[in-house]
Amino acid sequence: MRDQAIAWFTLAQSGDISPQEHQQLQQWRQADPEHERAWQRLAGIPRQLQQRAAQLNNPVARNALQHTRTLDANRRQLLKAFVGIGLFGASAWQARDSLWLQGALADYHTVTGERRHHTLGDGTQVWLNTRTALDVRYSAGERLLVLHQGEIDILSGQDASGRPLLVHTAEARLRPLGTRFNVRSEPNGHGTLLSVSSGQVAAKPFTGGIEQVIPSGQQARIDQYGIAAPQPMDQSTTAWIDGFIVAQRMRLGSFIAELSRYHVGVLRCDPAVADLYLTGSFPLNNIEQIFALLEKSLPVRLQRRTQYWITVTARV
Structure with a gap:
């Protein structure tokens, strides 16, 4: 669907689309x-991109459109063509895999601070946390969800035709066995965190090794080295679904790192106060209220360079 939307959008922007087309x-x-939603998402890409897309030679778009249903490579060819005209700049081809572009082109995505819930055609329910990009690739043989970035919580549905439900991240292939589970793709190569609320999930790293079943109430990290030993699931893992960060004697440094996922701009913690601890439930719909609670309950203050650059430092 995404491939088709890209090709149609490019052809329409060429200015040479025929009445039949x-x-x-x-x-x-x-x-x-979903087709209309994908179209509107592309139409929302910055106007500069739209204007530059019109420079694309329309036969390229038509050729890609003819094959997008069967060849995943055509999307890459089309985006390379964008790069050829300077659509994304000198380093644009590398930017194909950037967080921004993944989010802009994903079937489902959220921006900073946003959370969404979707019910897919097979009844599977998916909750998306902040800064998440998810593709849905259902076919005759499988139901594949591809998590490019961010975090999702899944309640798997029963497919009438018996197609298996699969989730792919950068590091792993996950196969739920009638379950509810949470998948978080950590940035900077820190792996995938799998947390199983009910049922079981079979996990296998793409780098090799055997498939391992993670049972209910357990969580495990998967990276390029394999699957770490499962640990009891932190019950606060899914608090974001209800709109909270739950801290139980959490280091302030870790708390601020978690909170920064929901804050537009830079939010950091001075190492001098990073080892302070806090406990509580903090509402994600009001970040400023969280800041006020921190200054009230801990010996810290917020140093604001701008609205978008905030450092938590020691109170003088």
Whole structure:
């Protein structure tokens, strides 16, 4: 679906779309609400990108459109063509895998501080945490969810045709066995954190090794080296679904790192106060209230360079 949306969008922006192609585009947009949603998402990409996309030679878009249903490589070819005209700048091809572009082109995504819930066609429910990009690739043989970044919580649905539900992250292939589970893709190569609320999830690293079943109430980290020994699941792991960060004697440094996921801009903790501890439930819908609680309950203050650059430091 994403591939088709990209190709249709590029052809429409070329300025040389035929009446027949325009009619086909309208039919495609009206055929499925998800098609229209994908179209609107691309239309929301900054105007500069749209203007530069119009420079793309329209036969390239038509050629990609003819094959997007079967060849994943065509999306890459199309994006490379964007790069060829300077659509994303000198280093744009590397930016294809950037957080921004993944979010802009993913089937489902959230921005900083946003959380969403979706019910998929098979009844599977997916909750998306902040800064998350998720693709849904259902086929005749499987139901595949690809988590590019961020965090999701999944309540798996029963598929009438018996297709297996799979979740892929950068590090692992996850196969739920009738379950609810949480998957967090850590940035900077820190791996995937799998937490199983109920049922079981079979996990296998892409780097090799045997498949390991993680039972209910356990969590395990998966990285390039394999699967770490499962540990009891931290019950605060899924508090974000209800709109909270729950801290139980949590280091302030760790708390601020977690809170920064929901804050637009830079939010950091001075090492001098990072080892202070705090306990409580903090509402994510009001970050300023959390800041006020920190200054009230701990010997710290907020140093604001700008609205978007905040450091938690020691109170003088």
